[in-house]
Amino acid sequence: MSKQKKLRKADAATIRRVLALIAPYRLSVAATLVLAAVTVISTLYAPVLTGQGVDLIVGPGDVDFAALITLGVQLLVTILITVTAQWVMNLVNNRITFQVVRDIRVKAFEHMQVLPLSYMDAHRPGDAISRITTDVEQFSDGLLMGFTQLFTGVLTILGTLGIMLVIEWRIALIVVLLTPLSIFVARFIAEHTYSMFKVQSETRAEMTSLVEELVGNEHLVRAFGYESRAEERFEKINLDLQRCGIRAVFYSSISNPATRFVNSLVYAAVGVIGAFLAIGGSITVGGLYAFLNYANQYTKPFNDISSVMTELQNALACAQRVFDLIDEDPIRPDAPDAKVLPHGAGKVEFDHVKFRYVPDVPLIEDMCLKAEPGQRIALVGPTGCGKTTLVNLLMRFYEINGGSLRVDGQPIDTVTRDSLRANFGMVLQETWLKAGTIAENIAYGKPDATREEIIAAAKQARAHSFICRMPNGYDTVISEDGGNISQGQKQLLCIARVMLRRPPILILDEATSSIDTRTEILVQSAFEELMKGRTSFIVAHRLSTIKNADCILVMKAGNIIERGTHEELLARGGFYAQLYQSQFARS
Incomplete structure (x- = not known):
C-alpha cells in the first residue's frame, strides 16, 4: 500500500471516530442543518427580490415605487431572518464543538490514569500535555469551522445550482462544467496539507516537552551553565517548527487564491454569455443581475470549503495524535474476581x-x-x-x-x-x-x-x-x-x-x-x-x-x-x- 493510500485510510478512520464523538449530539446537529437550510433559503431569496427590483427601474421615468417599497420590506424581513438564523446556528455550533472537545479531553485524561508506568517512562511529559491541551484546541478550531461553514456551503451550492437551472439552464451548464476545477484544486491542497500539519503537531509537542523540562529545572540549568546549550536545543526545534509551519501554512494559503481564480473564471463566463443572452431577449437584465449574484454565491462556498478542508486537515492531524494516546494499551485490569485486601499484618x-x-x-x-x-x-x-x-x-x-x-x-x-x-x-x-x-x-x-x-x-x-x-x-x-x-x-x-x-x-x-x-x-x-x-x-x-x-x-x-x-x-x-x-x- 502506497504512503498516500495509508494516509487516506488513516484519515478516514479518524473521521469515523470524530463522527462517533459527535453522534451523542445528533439533535443539535439536526438543528444546525435546519438553521443552515433557513439561512441558505433566505440568502438565495434575496437576489430574486433585488433582480425584480432592477427590472422595476430599467426604463427612465418608468419606476414602480409602490412595488419597490413592497420589495424593500420583503428584503428587510429576509435579511432579519438570515441574520437570526446565522446567530442561532453559531450558538448551536459552538455548543456542539465545545461539548465534543470536552468529551475527548476528558477521555484522554481518564485514559492517562490507566496507562502503565512503562508508557510514562518512555514518553516525555510535555508530549502528553501537548496532546491534551494544544492538539485538542487545534481540533476544536477546525471542528468549529467545519460546523459553521461546511453545512452552509454545501447547501448553498445545491440551492444556487437548482435556481440557476430554473432561471437559465444554458448558463448554469457552463457553471457546472467549470466547477470541477475548484474541486480538483481543493482536493489537491487538502491531500498535501494533512501530513504537513501532522509533522507540525509533532514538532510543537517536542517544543512543549523541552520547555516544560527546562522551565521545571531552571535552577539546574543555571547551576550547570546549561543556558547556551538549552538555547541551541530550543533554537533547533524552533527552526524545525518554523520550517514545517511555513510549509503547512504555504500549502493551506494557496487554497483560497487558487479557488478564487477559478471562481473568477466562472463569474466572467456567466457575465459574457449572460450578456449575449440578454441582448437576444432570452433573459432580462434583472434576471442576469440575479444570475450573477447566484453565480457568485455558488462559487463562494468553494472558497469557504477549501479553507474548511485545510483547517479540517489540521484538526484531523491533531485529533489523530489524541486518539493515538487514547489507543495506548492500558494497564492490565483487575481480575473479575479480584478481592479487596484489608489492612493486615504486613507480611x-x-x-x-x-x-x-x-x-x-x-x-x-x-x-x-x-x-x-x-x-x-x-x-x-x-x-x-x-x-x-x-x-x-x-x-x-x-x-x-x-x-x-x-x-x-x-x-x-x-x-x-x-x-x-x-x-x-x-x-x-x-x-x-x-x-x-x-x-x-x-x-x-x-x-x-x-x-x-x-x-x-x-x-x-x-x-x-x-x-x-x-x-x-x-x-x-x-x-x-x-x-x-x-x-x-x-x-x-x-x-x-x-x-x-x-x-x-x-x-x-x-x-x-x-x-x-x-x-x-x-x-x-x-x-x-x-x-x-x-x-x-x-x-x-x-x-x-x-x-x-x-x-x-x-x-x-x-x-x-x-x-x-x-x-x-x-x-x-x-x-x-x-x-x-x-x-x-x-x-
Missing part, C-alpha cells in the same frame, strides 16, 4: 520472582524474600541494582514476569490495585506537592481526615512548628510542587502525609535525603515510632540510616548477594563492608 513474600523492563535485558531473575510483620528490611546497593524496582513491583506499578509476590498470603495479582496500594505508605526521595493549602497536601491520601488528625500527623513528622510559623498556618496556600517552601519542609509534609494514613507497610526511599542533619535526627525518631508494628522497606544510600534494620539486603545487578544485620555483614567483610568503609573509613 510480604517474594517467591522466585522474575522481572525485566526490557525482554532482552535481564534484571531480577530469581528473587526470594520474606518480610515478617513489623520487620524492617533495608535495601542497599549501587545505582541500578534493582532497589527501586522492588518498590515498583511491591506497589504493582509493573507486573512481575514470573514467580509469585504475596502480601499477607494473597498473590498481589488476585487483589485490587487500590486495596493493595492502600496497604502501603511511600515517602520518596523526590517530593511532590499539589497547589493548595498545607492541610490539603497532608490529607492528600485521606481527604476525609479531620483537622485534629492532620495536626497530629504533622507533629509526628516534626512539621508542626514550621507550619505554625507560616502566614496562615495549615491554611497557607503553597504553589505547585511546593515552590515557595524549602526542600526539607516539602519532605516533612510528604512524611506527614504518610503518617496520617498509618498503613501496615512502609516504603521509605531515601526519605530523609533532603533534610538537614538536625531535622533528620528528629524525623528518624518519628519514623521509629511510625515503624513500630509495621513492615518497613527502607531504600538507602547513606548506610548510617539503616544500622538498626532487622535485615539488610545487599543487591547487585538485580540479585540479593548478601543478607543479614549491620553487624553480621560488617563481620563478613563482603560487599556491604566495602560499601560501608567507602562511606565512613578515612585513611
